[in-house]
Every structure is written in C-alpha cells, then in structure tokens.
Amino acid sequence: MKASPAISFGKVSKAFGNIDVLKDVSFEISEGEALCILGRSGTGKSVTLKLIIGLLKPDEGTVCIQDQNIVGIEQDKLSAVRRRMGFLFQSAALFDSFSVNDNLALPLERFTKKSKAEINSLIEQRLKDVGLGQDRYKMPVELSGGMRKRAGLARALILDPHILLVDEPSSGLDRITSSEIDELLLSIKKKDKTTMVIVTHDIREARRVGDRIAVLDQAGLVGIGTAQELEGHGNELVKALVSEKDCHAH
Amino acid sequence: MSGIRRYLEFIGNVGLFALRSARRAFIPPFEFMMIWRQIESVGWQSLPLVISSGLALGIVLNFHTRSTMIRFGAQAMIPTVQSLAFFNELGPLVAGLLVAGRVGAGIGAELADMRVTEQIDAIEAFSIDSFKLLVIPRIIACIIALPILTVFIDVAGLTGGYLIERGISHLSLSLYLNRAFSQVGWATFIPPTLKTTVFGFIIGVVSSYFGYTTNEGSSGVGRASTNSVVVSSLLIILADVMLVKSIFFLYPESAI
Numbered sequence: 001m002k003a004s005p006a007i008s009f010g011k012v013s014k015a016f017g018n019i020d021v022l023k024d025v026s027f028e029i030s031e032g033e034a035l036c037i038l039g040r041s042g043t044g045k046s047v048t049l050k051l052i053i054g055l056l057k058p059d060e061g062t063v064c065i066q067d068q069n070i071v072g073i074e075q076d077k078l079s080a081v082r083r084r085m086g087f088l089f090q091s092a093a094l095f096d097s098f099s100v101n102d103n104l105a106l107p108l109e110r111f112t113k114k115s116k117a118e119i120n121s122l123i124e125q126r127l128k129d130v131g132l133g134q135d136r137y138k139m140p141v142e143l144s145g146g147m148r149k150r151a152g153l154a155r156a157l158i159l160d161p162h163i164l165l166v167d168e169p170s171s172g173l174d175r176i177t178s179s180e181i182d183e184l185l186l187s188i189k190k191k192d193k194t195t196m197v198i199v200t201h202d203i204r205e206a207r208r209v210g211d212r213i214a215v216l217d218q219a220g221l222v223g224i225g226t227a228q229e230l231e232g233h234g235n236e237l238v239k240a241l242v243s244e245k246d247c248h249a250h
Numbered sequence: 251m252s253g254i255r256r257y258l259e260f261i262g263n264v265g266l267f268a269l270r271s272a273r274r275a276f277i278p279p280f281e282f283m284m285i286w287r288q289i290e291s292v293g294w295q296s297l298p299l300v301i302s303s304g305l306a307l308g309i310v311l312n313f314h315t316r317s318t319m320i321r322f323g324a325q326a327m328i329p330t331v332q333s334l335a336f337f338n339e340l341g342p343l344v345a346g347l348l349v350a351g352r353v354g355a356g357i358g359a360e361l362a363d364m365r366v367t368e369q370i371d372a373i374e375a376f377s378i379d380s381f382k383l384l385v386i387p388r389i390i391a392c393i394i395a396l397p398i399l400t401v402f403i404d405v406a407g408l409t410g411g412y413l414i415e416r417g418i419s420h421l422s423l424s425l426y427l428n429r430a431f432s433q434v435g436w437a438t439f440i441p442p443t444l445k446t447t448v449f450g451f452i453i454g455v456v457s458s459y460f461g462y463t464t465n466e467g468s469s470g471v472g473r474a475s476t477n478s479v480v481v482s483s484l485l486i487i488l489a490d491v492m493l494v495k496s497i498f499f500l501y502p503e504s505a506i
Contacts, residue, residue, distance in 0.1 A: 053375050079377035093372035096364070097287075107376045159376075 004067045006031045006163055006195040007052055012061035014047055021047050023219040024061070031162075034189055034196040036210030038203065038241050043216040045199040046090070049165045052197060053085050054078050065163070083111055086161035090168040092152030094140040100127070100151050101136045104158050111159060126154040130184060146177035153184060164188065166198040170205055178205065185209050203241060215241055264481075267459045268451075271389050274382060281387050288391030292353045296399055303348055304341070304403035308410020311335060316418070325419070329430035332411040337439050338504070341404040343490055346449035348403075349396055350482040354457040357388050358478030361461025362471040370462070385462055389454030396450035400443050437501035445493040449486045456482045 005028040014022045021044040029035045037045045050056040051063050054070050062069045065081050073081075094103050104123045108114060114122065127133050130150040140148060149169060156164060169185065170178030182205055188194055189209070200206050206213050207227045214224040215238045223230050223238035230242040315331050361384060364370050373380040408430055415421040457478035464470035497504055 050371070055371055055374055082375060082377045085375070087372065087375040089368045089372055091367050093368040095369055095372070096367075106378070110376070110378060 003031060005029055005064070006033070006066060007197065008062075008064040009048075009051075010062040010064070012051060012058045012063060014044065014051065014056065014058050020219040022051075022058070022216075025216075025219075025221050026061075027214060027221060027224055029195060029197065031195055032189075032193040033211045034185075034198065034209055035212050035214055036198045036200055036206035037214045037216060038200065038206055039216035044219065045216055046167050048216070049087070049167055049197060049199055052163075052165060053082055053087055083159060084161055085163045085165060086156030086159065088149070088152045088156045088164070088166045088169065090171055092140075092148040094143075094148060094151055094155070096140055099137050099139055100132065100143070100154075103140070103151065103155050107155070107159055122158070126158055127151075129157075130154045131180075145172050146174075146180070149173065149177075149181055150184070153181070157188065160192070161194065163195045163197070166196060168199055168201065170200060170202045178202070182209050213242060263463075264456065264459050267463075268455045270381070271385060271455055271458070275386050275390060277382075279382070281383055284383060284387035285390050288387045289395055291356075292349070292388075292391045293395030293398060296349055296352055296395070297402060299352055300345060300348055300399045300403050301406045303344060304336075304406025305410040307340060307344060307403075308332065308336070308407035308412075309414055310410075311340070311407070312411040312414040316414075326429060328415065329408075329411065329421075329426050330433050333408060333430040333434055334438060336404045336407040337434055338442050339490075339494070341400050341407060342442050342446045342449070343486070345396060345400040345403045346446055346453070346486045346490070347483055349392070349399060349450070350453050350486055351479055353392065354453045354478040354482040355475045357454070357457035358461040359471055359475040361385075361388075361458060362464040362474035365462065365464050366468055366471060381462070385458045388458055389451060392450035392454035393447050394450070396446040396453075397443050400446045404443075435503065437497075437504040441497045441501055441504065445490070445497065448489055448493060452485045452489060453482045456485060 007029040009025055009027050012022055012025045013020070021042075025044075025048075027035075037048060039045050047056060051058055052065070054063075058071060061071070063071055065084070068077075068081060070078055070081055094100070095106070098106065101123055104126060105119055108119045108122065112119075123136070124133070127136055130153055132147060132150050132154065135143065135147060135151075140151070143151060153166075156166075164185075166185065169181045173181065185196065185198070186209055189196060196209070198206070198209060210227075212224060212226055213230055215222050215230070215235075217235075217237050222235045223233045223242075225233070227242055230238050233239055233242070311332055312328060315328055316325070319325050319328050319331065361370075364384070370380045370384070373383060411430075412421075412423065412426050415426055416423075457474075460474040460477045460481070464474045466473065
C-alpha cells in the first residue's frame with residue numbers, strides 16, 4: 001500500500017486582488033522528502049509555504065497535511081496541525097523584544113508540559129546543534145544575519161516538527177554562511193527524517209538539499225522532478241533555472 | 251465620495267477592532283507576563299517625560315495665573331487654582347496626550363515592524379494567538395498606566411507651582427498644600443483621573459490597530475506610527491469633551 005503524502009496540494013488557486021499568484025497548482029511531497037521550490041520573484045513561492053501552514057487560505061483547492069485537508073478547518077484543529085510544523089522565515093522573524101533563549105522557550109512553555117530544567121536543556125541542545133551555544137542570552141539585534149538564521153532554525157525545530165518549511169535560507173548571506181545553513185538542513189534531514197519544503201533562488205542549494213525541485217512560473221507549476229530530470233525538461237525556463245550550476249537563479 | 255467611504259470604513263474597522271479587543275480581553279489565556287512587560291514600557295518608561303512636563307507646566311501655570319490673581323487681589327487662591335486646574339483637566343489631558351505621543355507612536359511602529367518582518371506570522375505559525383499576545387496586553391497596559399501617570403503629573407504640577415510660590419511669596423509647604431487642597435474633593439479628583447482609563451483604551455486600540463493591520467511594507471511602519479499619534483490625540487480630545495460633560499452631569503459639584 002502506498003504511504004500517504006506528507007503534503008499534498010490539490011488544484012490550489014490563490015489570487016491577491018486581480019493578480020493570480022497560484023492557479024490550479026497540484027503536487028505531493030512524500031514523508032521525509034525535501035522539495036525545493038524555485039522560481040522568479042513574485043511567482044508564489046513564499047505564498048505556497050504560507051498556504052501549507054495555514055497562514056493563508058487558498059481561494060480554491062485543497063491543502064492536505066498527512067491526509068487532513070486544512071482548508072477551512074476549525075482553529076483548534078489547524079493549531080494541532082501547525083504544531084507538527086516548523087517555519088524558518090526569510091528574515092528569521094525572531095521576536096525582537098525576546099532574547100534568543102526566550103524565542104525558543106515561548107513555544108515550549110505554551111505547548112509542552114516540560115519542566116523548566118527540561119526546557120533549559122532542550123534549548124541548550126538545539127542552540128548547540130546550530131552552533132549558537134554561546135549566544136543563548138543575546139538579543140536578536142546583537143546577532144549577524146547568519147546567526148539570526150541559525151537561531152530561527154533552532155526555534156523552528158524546537159517542537160520536533162515532522163515538516164520543516166524554509167523560506168530563502170541563503171538570502172542575504174555570503175556563500176560560506178549559506179553553505180553552513182545548507183549543512184544544517186542536510187543533517188536535520190538525515191538525522192530526523194524531517195519532510196522539508198525549501199523556497200530558494202539558489203540552484204546550488206536546491207541541488208544540494210532537495211530530493212526534488214519544483215519550478216513555479218506564471219501562477220503555475222511548470223516543472224517538478226529531480227535535478228537530472230529537469231535538465232531535460234521541455235520548458236525553457238525550467239531548463240535555464242536548473243542548469244545554472246554556479247550562480248543564483250535570477 | 252470615495253474619501254467619505256474610506257473614512258467611514260476606517261471608523262467601522264477601528265470600532266470592530268475595539269469591540270474585538272474588549273471581548274478578547276476577558277477570554278483566557280491571560281498574558282500576565284506580557285501585560286507586566288507592557289506596563290513597564292508604557293508606565294515606567296514614560297515617567298521621566300510625564301514628571302518633567304508636569305513640573306514645567308506647573309511652573310508656567312503659576313506664572314500665568316499670578317498676574318491675573320494679583321489684579322483681583324486673590325493671590326492666596328493661586329494654589330487652589332493650580333490644584334483644580336491640574337486635577338480636573340490639565341493632568342488627565344496632558345498625560346493622555348503625552349502618552350499618545352510617546353507610547354502610541356511606539357506601539358504603532360513596533361507592531362507594524364513585527365508585521366513587516368513576519369514576526370506576527372511567526373507567532374501565528376506556532377499557533378499562538380498573536381492578537382492576545384501582542385494587542386490585548388498593550389491595551390490593558392495603557393488602561394492601567396494612564397491613571398497612575400496622571401497622579402504623577404498632578405503631583406509634579408503642584409510641585410512646580412510650589413517652587414514658584416516658595417521663590418516669590420516665601421509660602422510654606424504646609425500652607426501651600428492647605429490652600430491647594432481646600433477645594434479639592436472626591437468629585438474633583440477621582441472621576442477626572444479615572445477618565446484617563448478611556449484615554450488609555452483609545453491609545454491602546456488606535457495605535458495597535460494601525461500597527462497590527464499595516465500591510466504596506468516598511469513605509470507602513472512610519473505611517474502607522476504617525477497615524478497612531480494623530481488619531482489617538484484627536485480622539486482623546488473629543489472623548490475628553492464628552493467625559494467632562496458626563497462628569498458634570500454625574501457630579502454637579504465638580505462643575506462649580
């Protein structure tokens with residue numbers, strides 16, 4: 001029997017005003033798979049992530065997380081689904097008025113019955129995992145861009161999510177730092193078998209971290225498959241994006 | 251026509267936001283830690299501004315009333331005039347406007363920045379109710395902090411007046427206080443001080459509305475900050491007119 005997908009989009013459409021951002025988009029992501037979404041700016045990549053976690057509602061279609069359609073479900077059911085997901089935002093979106101420690105403690109204090117000591121050791125471990133063991137009590141403003149991304153990643157992983165959504169992990173970072181972030185994502189994938197959806201402009205990153213690559217353009221999904229499959233794709237844009245081996249795609 | 255429609259839409263949206271806030275404030279979970287942090291930010295950090303403004307205003311009021319009172323041979327009434335002016339109107343209104351300027355701008359800008367930098371989305375992604383976590387504590391903090399700040403501005407205003415009295419008339423502190431409080435009763439202190447809870451609600455709701463609902467990117471942060479101050483200040487002055495009339499109706503002795 002075929003295992004049910006971790007995430008499935010069924011004919012999803014989303015428009016803002018008169019502008020169609022996604023139109024009849026369908027795809028599935030298997031458990032433990034990493035899908036990288038590529039595309040030009042404004043083609044609905046970040047919107048796709050927000051639809052998966054229910055921060056946006058599609059105008060039409062279904063968004064299923066482990067077989068549960070989250071479109072229009074009650075808030076408490078949506079909350080339960082969201083707690084199985086982690087989200088690393090493009091700007092890391094750390095809470096400015098909280099220290100790194102408090103950023104990580106907030107969801108733990110809300111949604112687990114762990115003792116203060118357990119919370120402390122979990123935070124310590126997560127921060128060590130991302131290389132921020134020494135920066136636990138710093139405020140976000142004291143962190144560099146790369147450190148913020150790492151702290152955001154630690155926070156996204158703090159509830160041991162089944163699904164990790166990552167928006168532009170390498171944006172604003174130098175090549176070395178973005179490679180370190182990629183390494184972290186790869187180690188999480190390998191160690192925890194976390195399903196990942198990664199939005200990126202960087203084809204190198206997509207090839208490195210993604211099992212498959214999806215290309216969005218003109219409100220539609222124009223290609224999906226492994227990097228090798230897409231190199232021979234009929235769509236010129238897909239071919240151009242995927243074959244840019246050593247530079248950022250647009 | 252579209253201008254009027256936009257204006258009416260704005261009033262409706264702020265009204266709905268205020269109703270939502272009032273309703274949600276009584277539904278658990280109660281964010282006590284966030285409320286405490288906000289009280290510190292709204293109240294404690296506004297204290298230097300409020301006290302220095304009150305002191306300066308007390309001094310200026312004494313200078314202005316002195317010449318008039320002397321002309322009518324009522325120099326001894328200066329402390330009474332000073333206290334009635336501060337307790338009835340100057341203290342509450344100036345405290346409201348100062349907090350609208352300092353805190354309203356801060357709340358508007360902070361929430362707008364959190365919206366723009368996806369911090370509010372991050373809170374929602376954790377299934378934490380961002381409205382309860384961010385908006386309600388700010389409104390409650392404004393409601394609690396404003397009456398307390400009003401008492402401080404009243405005291406600072408009287409202190410400013412006393413310093414001038416002391417310098418010019420060599421009036422003793424006990425005589426100054428005796429004269430200052432000779433006409434002050436329950437109705438001239440408690441209702442005007444408590445009316446600032448309404449000002450606090452206005453500042454909290456209006457500035458949170460502009461910050462929380464912004465969708466204009468980084469330019470929206472500045473706009474949210476400016477709009478918070480302008481609209482809060484305007485609504486405070488309008489509310490003051492209605493509240494003064496209501497206090498006169500409920501406590502006629504305060505109108506004399």
